[in-house]
Amino acid sequence: MARKPPTMRDVAIRAGVSPATVSNVLGHRKPVDPVLADRVRQAARDLNYQVDRAASQLRSGRAHVVGVLVPSLENPFFTALIAGIEQAAQEDGYDIIVASSHDSEAVETARMAALLSWRPAGLVIVPATDRFAGGEIIQNSQVPYVVVDRVSGQTAADTVTMDNRSAAAMAARHLLSLGHARALVVASTLELANIRARCRGICETFREAGVAEPEVLEIGMSFGEVGERVERWIADHGRPTSVIALTNYATMGVIAALRRLGLSVPNTVSLIGFDDYTWMQVSSPSITAVAQPVRQMATAAWSALSARIAGEEAPATGTELPCKLEIRQSTRAIGPSLLSENAPAAVS
Amino acid sequence: MARKPPTMRDVAIRAGVSPATVSNVLGHRKPVDPVLADRVRQAARDLNYQVDRAASQLRSGRAHVVGVLVPSLENPFFTALIAGIEQAAQEDGYDIIVASSHDSEAVETARMAALLSWRPAGLVIVPATDRFAGGEIIQNSQVPYVVVDRVSGQTAADTVTMDNRSAAAMAARHLLSLGHARALVVASTLELANIRARCRGICETFREAGVAEPEVLEIGMSFGEVGERVERWIADHGRPTSVIALTNYATMGVIAALRRLGLSVPNTVSLIGFDDYTWMQVSSPSITAVAQPVRQMATAAWSALSARIAGEEAPATGTELPCKLEIRQSTRAIGPSLLSENAPAAVS
DNA sequence: GTGAAAGCGCTAACAT
DNA sequence: ATGTTAGCGCTTTCAC
Numbered sequence: 001m002a003r004k005p006p007t008m009r010d011v012a013i014r015a016g017v018s019p020a021t022v023s024n025v026l027g028h029r030k031p032v033d034p035v036l037a038d039r040v041r042q043a044a045r046d047l048n049y050q051v052d053r054a055a056s057q058l059r060s061g062r063a064h065v066v067g068v069l070v071p072s073l074e075n076p077f078f079t080a081l082i083a084g085i086e087q088a089a090q091e092d093g094y095d096i097i098v099a100s101s102h103d104s105e106a107v108e109t110a111r112m113a114a115l116l117s118w119r120p121a122g123l124v125i126v127p128a129t130d131r132f133a134g135g136e137i138i139q140n141s142q143v144p145y146v147v148v149d150r151v152s153g154q155t156a157a158d159t160v161t162m163d164n165r166s167a168a169a170m171a172a173r174h175l176l177s178l179g180h181a182r183a184l185v186v187a188s189t190l191e192l193a194n195i196r197a198r199c200r201g202i203c204e205t206f207r208e209a210g211v212a213e214p215e216v217l218e219i220g221m222s223f224g225e226v227g228e229r230v231e232r233w234i235a236d237h238g239r240p241t242s243v244i245a246l247t248n249y250a251t252m253g254v255i256a257a258l259r260r261l262g263l264s265v266p267n268t269v270s271l272i273g274f275d276d277y278t279w280m281q282v283s284s285p286s287i288t289a290v291a292q293p294v295r296q297m298a299t300a301a302w303s304a305l306s307a308r309i310a311g312e313e314a315p316a317t318g319t320e321l322p323c324k325l326e327i328r329q330s331t332r333a334i335g336p337s338l339l340s341e342n343a344p345a346a347v348s
Numbered sequence: 349m350a351r352k353p354p355t356m357r358d359v360a361i362r363a364g365v366s367p368a369t370v371s372n373v374l375g376h377r378k379p380v381d382p383v384l385a386d387r388v389r390q391a392a393r394d395l396n397y398q399v400d401r402a403a404s405q406l407r408s409g410r411a412h413v414v415g416v417l418v419p420s421l422e423n424p425f426f427t428a429l430i431a432g433i434e435q436a437a438q439e440d441g442y443d444i445i446v447a448s449s450h451d452s453e454a455v456e457t458a459r460m461a462a463l464l465s466w467r468p469a470g471l472v473i474v475p476a477t478d479r480f481a482g483g484e485i486i487q488n489s490q491v492p493y494v495v496v497d498r499v500s501g502q503t504a505a506d507t508v509t510m511d512n513r514s515a516a517a518m519a520a521r522h523l524l525s526l527g528h529a530r531a532l533v534v535a536s537t538l539e540l541a542n543i544r545a546r547c548r549g550i551c552e553t554f555r556e557a558g559v560a561e562p563e564v565l566e567i568g569m570s571f572g573e574v575g576e577r578v579e580r581w582i583a584d585h586g587r588p589t590s591v592i593a594l595t596n597y598a599t600m601g602v603i604a605a606l607r608r609l610g611l612s613v614p615n616t617v618s619l620i621g622f623d624d625y626t627w628m629q630v631s632s633p634s635i636t637a638v639a640q641p642v643r644q645m646a647t648a649a650w651s652a653l654s655a656r657i658a659g660e661e662a663p664a665t666g667t668e669l670p671c672k673l674e675i676r677q678s679t680r681a682i683g684p685s686l687l688s689e690n691a692p693a694a695v696s
Numbered sequence: 697g698t699g700a701a702a703g704c705g706c707t708a709a710c711a712t
Numbered sequence: 713a714t715g716t717t718a719g720c721g722c723t724t725t726c727a728c
Binding site for chain 4: 007008009019020023024027029051052054055056057058059060061
């Protein structure tokens with residue numbers, strides 16, 4: 001027992017050729033006599049042979065693996081991203097090593113070092129914070145990488161993100177078109193540039209419409225707290241006619257809080273969420289939401305990365321994908337549109 | 349540019365020692381003079397050195413990576429499982445390579461071969477089907493593996509799953525205790541042993557209570573169809589007083605269907621879902637659900653696998669974890685309990 | 697078109 | 713306790 005897996009040498013012997021030829025056949029590297037090639041393939045099949053990727057990578061210097069580092073594997077947005085990347089990568093013959101930074105810069109640095117020790121062809125990273133602790137270490141490792149979703153400041157790397165400002169503006173215009181002058185923005189944390197961009201988009205849009213900017217409530221990442229904080233805020237400040245929740249946890253927290261306060265959606269308060277999930281369709285009322293183009297973000301990230309892996313030298317690209325506003329039952333008109341003519345209510 | 353990463357030799361030279369000593373220091377392998385050890389660690393830090401895992405693994409024959417293969421990365425149950433495994437594995441110094449079989453046996457076989465080509469220390473697998481296409485290929489690769497969630501027939505491998513029969517029985521007892529004699533069971537597919545076990549648990553419990561067995565509706569994996577099929581069934585068969593949905597997609601589909609039919613939950617129909625997600629708490633009504641112990645499944649899978657990696661030779665273990673019934677608002681009493689005294693309504 | 701031989705970066709025997 | 717050496721399985725010159 002504990003029989004070792006067959007090596008290329010085993011295949012070579014069985015096929016009556018040299019290891020080099022086996023390598024050439026299996027790696028489609030050099031033209032090989034069809035007869036020999038067939039013998040090789042047959043021998044490989046017989047022995048159930050699979051190239052040892054560690055050895056292959058060590059010798060060739062080329063790795064067919066990329067690392068993917070996200071802040072959390074509990075968040076469906078990140079796992080959806082991983083799903084997309086896995087698919088795209090797999091189609092190009094790459095495997096993915098997945099790691100979570102658990103929203104911690106320290107862990108992020110450690111996990112990144114671990115990923116780099118595989119000498120991967122590239123890395124896809126959703127930073128834990130705007131500071132992106134790993135920038136330096138990865139920088140001088142010479143491994144190409146793409147920063148996704150939480151893009152801030154200027155990275156040397158390619159970036160892929162949603163157009164957060166426009167997305168938020170779209171949500172804001174939708175509310176304004178329904179006559180909402182008083183909105184509450186519920187954010188996870190303002191430490192993240194993408195969340196700040198969403199706030200900015202909303203505030204700008206309200207200002208441009210000549211309406212007072214909405215207040216922004218920062219409630220942290222944990223679902224439990226959200227409800228309480230929102231309840232307290234409303235107790236202190238009076239109720240808004242509408243709420244924009246900037247993340248999925250915020251959305252759920254707001255729903256819970258409004259229910260506890262006995263505020264009906266959309267009759268008393270209109271609600272827009274960020275991130276679109278299936279449950280928002282079956283919820284009653286169904287939830288109007290800004291759908292992030294997760295799938296496109298994944299493919300964009302992969303295509304940027306594969307270009308770099310292929311040796312592309314062009315300056316870093318910054319992809320900003322548009323999003324879509326899914327209008328459902330949680331938003332309701334309470335008066336005439338507050339939008340001027342030339343600002344459309346919604347753009348897809 | 350494209351400077352190569354430092355090697356152990358570079359570190360050795362800088363620290364003025366031999367590569368072997370560097371290896372011993374960094375790998376905590378053999379006792380080394382503290383002074384030299386410090387010099388080595390310093391040099392490694394200076395150069396930003398990280399051992400090359402491919403080379404290390406090639407030489408030592410020990411890999412610090414495990415493959416994880418799931419049917420889908422879109423399903424939150426599987427991604428939660430991955431989150432748990434990533435955490436446990438990471439704590440033991442292992443990385444995970446993640447792959448999806450996209451619910452296809454053919455893809456499963458291919459992805460498994462790819463995973464095995466890393467010569468991983470082990471594999472965690474949630475099979476695409478009960479047939480588990482990869483059983484043979486992995487079997488003679490000698491790599492230890494654990495089968496999780498979709499456990500069927502007798503595998504030679506360790507298995508970890510929820511006690512599906514008992515879980516379903518618990519849900520059934522809850523309904524019976526509320527006086528429901530007519531239940532509809534909505535299953536994704538009866539091709540999966542774990543789904544069949546859930547059906548069995550429900551039917552047995554009803555039979556034991558002297559109540560007619562509920563009918564089982566099989567609706568496939570896609571969310572879209574679920575609603576229609578359920579609507580049609582109810583149109584044809586009349587409405588049940590209660591529904592048990594055996595997967596999360598089934599749950600959402602049922603909610604949508606009942607709403608379209610104008611059947612109020614829980615006033616007209618009571619509903620129990622399988623898998624517990626946050627949205628079920630904020631949904632109105634909140635959804636009574638069987639919570640799977642995903643986290644424990646992940647840790648159980650990891651501990652079984654690490655034992656095998658460590659060389660454990662004992663016969664395969666079959667772990668069956670208990671689940672919990674989260675009673676919320678979607679289930680309501682419509683009459684006296686149909687349960688006999690000695691059958692408790694719910695067990696945690 | 698094919699094979700022989702070297703060597704990727706590391707670790708395990710062995711020698712000191 | 714440290715260094716020397718060999719070789720893991722593969723790919724890549726470089727001969728032929």
